[in-house]
Amino acid sequence: WFHIFSGNLSFQIEHHLFPDIPAHRYAEISPEVKALCEKYELPYNSGPIHKQFFSVVKKICRLALPDSWLTKPAPEGDPVSEVPEVLEPVAVS
Numbered sequence: 001w002f003h004i005f006s007g008n009l010s011f012q013i014e015h016h017l018f019p020d021i022p023a024h025r026y027a028e029i030s031p032e033v034k035a036l037c038e039k040y041e042l043p044y045n046s047g048p049i050h051k052q053f054f055s056v057v058k059k060i061c062r063l064a065l066p067d068s069w070l071t072k073p074a075p076e077g078d079p080v081s082e083v084p085e086v087l088e089p090v091a092v093s
Helices: 009-017 023-039 049-064
Strands: none
Touching: 009 023
């Protein structure tokens, strides 16, 4: 019932790969799509609804907010913070 009430949102990957397949067939092709993703080391995000929801919220925040809001500044004297942002090109002879 969850799949029906959510509009088959649990099969978004299958929907985007095969938009012309009827929604009630997504569950049939899901294992094959997951196997292909594993074979080619592609992400196949699945799990309980609460995990999926917070995963989406986290990704939206990460992509929408400035980096300075999401990362801690490097401590003073940290060698990484001493590296200039833009490196000058080096001539190779």
